[in-house]
Amino acid sequence: MEMVFVNQAREHVGEEITMAGWVTHYRSSGKIHFVIVRDGTGVMQCVVKNPLAILKNLDAWDGLTQETAVRIRGTVHADPRAPIGVELEAEEVVVVGPSEGYPVAPKEHGVDFLMDHRHLWIRSPRQAAILRIRAAVIHATRDFLDSHGFVVADPPIITPAAAEGSTTLFPIDYFDDTAFLSQSGQLYMEALAMALGRVYSFGPTFRAEKSKTRRHLTEFWMVEPELAFCEFEENLVWQEQLVSHIVQHVLATCADELHTIERDISRLETIVAPFPRITYDEALARLAEAGLPLDWGEDMGAPHETALAGMFDRPVFVTHFPVSLKAFYMQPDPARPDVALAADLLAPEGYGEIIGGSERIHDLGLLLQRMDEHHLDLAVYGWYIDLRRFGSVPHSGFGMGLERIVAWICGLDHVRETIPFARTLNRVWP
Ligand code: 4AD
């Protein structure tokens, strides 16, 4: 008999099936016993009407403690009261692996306790649902980019220099030298765009962020598309198309998971391109009205991003930031050189920046000038400068933080739940 996963059980009403999973609860009411089993795809209630006749290799039903692994054969019945619409009437229960003293009981635990037990906490239906949504976001991202002619190309993780500023680099011993974990593959993606046209990378990036916020990890995954012959405005269109595709894909394929985590999906249904755009200057004016004044040239913090995003029902682009706030490679606006052709995409509901992107400087002289202003070692970046010497063209790209977008789609308090094993300022374990 073929094994059926919980999320397929609805297609097997009236049939005898076998399922396998782990016990989340066991309770009995008189003669009838209920075993609630999760298998990673969902949670199923199994009803046992004659327990002693069917539990094969266990002395007592009391052995069906939390996380006991079981294989159950039975018949699927429709049950409108069940969260997944069906339940299983069990005819045979076999214990595959016992579980004693499971520490992550279904009661409230503190965050430190849960993170210390992350290797077990990921089994909880809520955490598993979040990780399944993460997988759907990854799938939708790759699907969108692959089907629009982007070539996946992988930049190195061990790098000789900073891409995003030297203060958040993780150094590593590289034989007799020092190298750094990549903060962003962007500079390499620019080289790859000149070789392949439209490219993207999707991999881990590392930042020695000293900030202890709900949006910062020291190891996070970033998608970095880069497009040759693409200017600032077109770059924004790609971003909004990608984000709407991701959200709509999750809505279409993760209904059970969104239900499990109790996400208000009406907040996601409106996420359809185009997204509003406001300049940094307009943002300052709106913030001043909202009682959060900033001087021109000051960077926005989380409260500013939250207030701005709260003014819209979908993500909003903030564009044309002061050049002084942004990375050395960003193209200044030719019409107004004190602002960069850069944009941050802010997610609704207080999730802040999910994408950072820009048009890149393609003029050799201007790039050298900006690198000089940033005191960058021309020897280390020599290969990057070469890109401006041999057929340099306008090009643009962006970086989308996977954990940020998953946290927003799932409506989570903290990015640590969006990645299987989070790395933060004070945690590299388990
Ligand atoms: O804005 P950032 O720093 O941009 C870059 O690294 C560019 N080189 C990307 C590019 O244009 N190719 O980072 C991009 C995104 C942010 O918008 C955010 O979503 C995410 O990466 N991010 C982080 N996510 C989790 N933890 C952190 N510490 C993050 N830092 C950035």
Ligand code: MG
């Ligand atoms: Mg940024």
